[in-house]
Amino acid sequence: MSLQEELDTVQHRLNDLLRCVSRLEQQVGGSLDMRRVRADATRLGESMALLRESAPKEAARERPEMVTIPDAPYDPKMWAGERDDEGLGSPYRHAP
Template structure:
């Protein structure tokens, strides 16, 4: 099952839980500490799942954007300008005006 399907299933279960808590409140009354705690816990679960859904959507969107083909960069065949390297020593050979050890 995909993550989207699992999140939808969790959301349906939370909706069922909210309906059940509402029916319990009608039967037992909503003034008791235990009933308020159950209602608050159900709301916390709903908020947590909403945050998880947002984070999953962001992560999935980022994963899809990284799976796109990279943009091709054309590198010309012409030689580079030699003046770019006039102040650089040849690596491993020492300076041009000195002898290697």
């Protein structure tokens, strides 16, 4: 899995945890222990947000820079003085 996929998975699980904590809080009430669980889950969510912001961006890291190659033919002067043409072989028709 890529880093971004891992972060997305953790975020999804964290969202599930926060929903479960809310449902549990409705059943148990606002006891000291429940407030502590709520605070821990909230702090975990804040830490995850900071981690997502500081993680390297995958697109910039994995995608190489695009190089455009023109469709126009190259200037023949660029090949002046070359003895072999690629694909055509030696001008003397024998292997080196």
